[in-house]
Amino acid sequence: MKNPLPFLPTNDLSAEEVMSSITIDCCVFSFEKGYLEVLLVQHGQGISKGKWGLPGGWIKKEEDIDVAADRLLSELTGVKDIYLEQVKTFGKPERFPLGRVITIGYYALINREDFKVKAGFTASEAKWYRIKDIPDLIYDHNEILQASLNRLRGKVKRAPIGFNLLPEKFTLLQLMQLYTEILDVEMDKSNFRRKFLKMKLLQEAGDKQTGVSHRAAKLYRFDEEIYQNLTRKGFNFEF
Amino acid sequence: MKNPLPFLPTNDLSAEEVMSSITIDCCVFSFEKGYLEVLLVQHGQGISKGKWGLPGGWIKKEEDIDVAADRLLSELTGVKDIYLEQVKTFGKPERFPLGRVITIGYYALINREDFKVKAGFTASEAKWYRIKDIPDLIYDHNEILQASLNRLRGKVKRAPIGFNLLPEKFTLLQLMQLYTEILDVEMDKSNFRRKFLKMKLLQEAGDKQTGVSHRAAKLYRFDEEIYQNLTRKGFNFEF
DNA sequence: ATATCTTATGGTTTATTTGACTACAAGTAT
């Protein structure tokens, strides 16, 4: 049996290794210079040659779907232990022009500092795009991206997952800019500070920002343990 | 080609009509006498004979997955235009003992008054279970149910979907009991009333409750049009 | 019909949270 749909995915399993008709597509988000960005890959072959799309691939025959998504992402980004969340499954019959393929959408959050594009990756190129500059993507990938973004926006308000996009130590202003960018709302510096500090999620790192041409801000880190306590009694973070 | 997995689903498409290896399972919720309930079906054949599970079935070869879920539910419940939402896709390799089957979980909300179990349904029996009385279900259906319930709990706070569980006209107390039951929290009658009325989602039906042995409450109905305006500028309903 | 019971419905009071804004601190660059 030959893999019936050779043009789709960006990894290269043999036909025997894949479960046909179901794929995974993933939005990888990162935060760089104040902008939320998504990693796109350019398809180098087949009918979609030259167009950009979300990284994706087949699920192995005996592989859990979450594991498959994690594998695809580690292969692509070189990052281990990625924050990963399933968004939605897309199953319009016509979504993929060469046959019936259902795809499970995921999104991932990575700290840009850890990131390296894997050289041997079969997608000919990979590139970060700012959310506002996303081009027309292949198939229904714009729709998948939009759904992922909506999910991220919702989630970031009720769980402190934003930290996955930041380096280990960060300033309160960086954190606020992250929220500002993701939620696309303006906020007041002082009020943000008060509100965020009140929930006591942050631990002072002890040191301060360096290399800035103004008063250096304190660095904080996210405290996982305190977070566990908070989630138990619910966490809400509207702006 | 023969349908490779004859024991799974509760509808009976021929092997040619189905897309093998992907199914849909659905939690149908309703609200009856103050309790949130789920519709379960008893499997009448195969290895899971006698055990209860969520209703589910195959997706047709050229059928949208949302359409498939809707079709399954109309067949089962006799209700048209069901409120339906995709929850999550479940893909552990071992979730189904007879082969690799990925399933897409949905949940539905129906008004119990409209409901009739379809006689010709292949599941030998269908029955409503209160959320707190759910037995051990087949495969990973308890997990699917839990995920659906969590999703419902989240969604009910930011969109007024709860109305799908109520008759067209209802009292404020019924509405509060619905929220109380779904979210599993106590609330104050008076505060609930003020808070809900303030968002002006409800329209007075004009008439009152009948057949109660105390002061009759005003009946309200949910106003879809007003809701559309509200959602545009966001809707939040924490308790 | 009067008293009693139950839920409906409209308020009040107080504490808490928000949002807008002001002011000063602590650095860098000139």
Add this chain to the structure above:
DNA sequence: ATACTTGTAGTCAAATAAACCATAAGATAT
């Protein structure tokens, strides 16, 4: 030293939420 930039703390009024209280409107029991 001065100007400039961001950090950090605090104020104040408005909005919200939480905990109650009181009365209304029926039905039922005596």
